[in-house]
Amino acid sequence: MxxxxxxxxxxxxxxxxxxxxxxxxxxxxxxVEVRDSVGNLLADGDSVALIKDLTVKGANQTLKRGTVIKAIRLTGDAQEIDCRHPGIKGLVLRAEFVRKV
Structure with a gap:
């Protein structure tokens, strides 16, 4: 119309x-409000750190606790964030496993 x-x-x-x-x-x-593991509000471009070791499916790689992921993007889902990490394409993390830096 x-x-x-x-x-x-x-x-x-x-x-x-x-x-x-x-x-x-x-x-x-x-x-959609996306909150990290301790309740901080996340936004596009924020940096987050992992709170536990995560095994990445399909990449045969483990991201260690404390790894900082820069420039995240929100996906529209309250539990998922899209991010980039060297050597891993299309990395999507659950918000419950990160905290804002």
Whole structure:
């Protein structure tokens, strides 16, 4: 649906047409609060440290306790964060195993 210059988005959950501004407020990881193991609120770009040794499936590698992961990204899921580590592609960590640095 279009009105003037704006494209409206159909929200299947409510059955309503929303303006782009309203749709952006309802969607995305902005509405999800991701908290680390001690309850600190995490945001995109934060650095976190592991609180226990984690075996990475498919990489035959173990990330040791205290390893710092820089520049995390939120996935929209309250329990998962996306991050990068040398030698491991597509690393997703559970928020319960990290703490904010």
């Amino acid at each position: 279009t009105s003037g210059d704006e494209d409206y988005v159909y929200d299947e959950a409510t059955g309503e047409w929303l303006s782009p501004g309203e749709a952006a407020q309802k969607a995305g990881p902005a509405g």
